[in-house]
Amino acid sequence: MKKCPICGGDMHPNEVMNSLSRVDNKTYICNDCGTKEALEGIDRSLGRLLIKAIEDKDRPAFDAIIERFPRLPVSVMSAVNARFGRKLFEY
Numbered sequence: 001m002k003k004c005p006i007c008g009g010d011m012h013p014n015e016v017m018n019s020l021s022r023v024d025n026k027t028y029i030c031n032d033c034g035t036k037e038a039l040e041g042i043d044r045s046l047g048r049l050l051i052k053a054i055e056d057k058d059r060p061a062f063d064a065i066i067e068r069f070p071r072l073p074v075s076v077m078s079a080v081n082a083r084f085g086r087k088l089f090e091y
């Protein structure tokens with residue numbers, strides 16, 4: 001199985017089902033790392049807080065961050081949805 005070049009985790013056998021890295025726009029990385037790139041891309045400190053809230057499954061912290069940042073880019077919303085495996089955001 002192909003491994004993610006960033007975290008070494010398993011990648012989807014179908015390359016396009018993974019995430020395209022924003023760093024060079026041609027390297028495929030796993031969807032978790034793709035989410036991190038997307039979130040850190042908007043605002044590094046806010047992105048990290050959001051990732052931490054997601055990883056801790058801390059819903060109140062997550063909601064507080066989202067409240068402060070109501071206009072998340074669609075790419076970020078879809079990344080968060082993918083990470084949770086369900087639709088947290090409608091867009």
Ligand SMILES: [Zn+2]
Nearest residue numbers: 004007030033
């Ligand atoms: Zn990865």
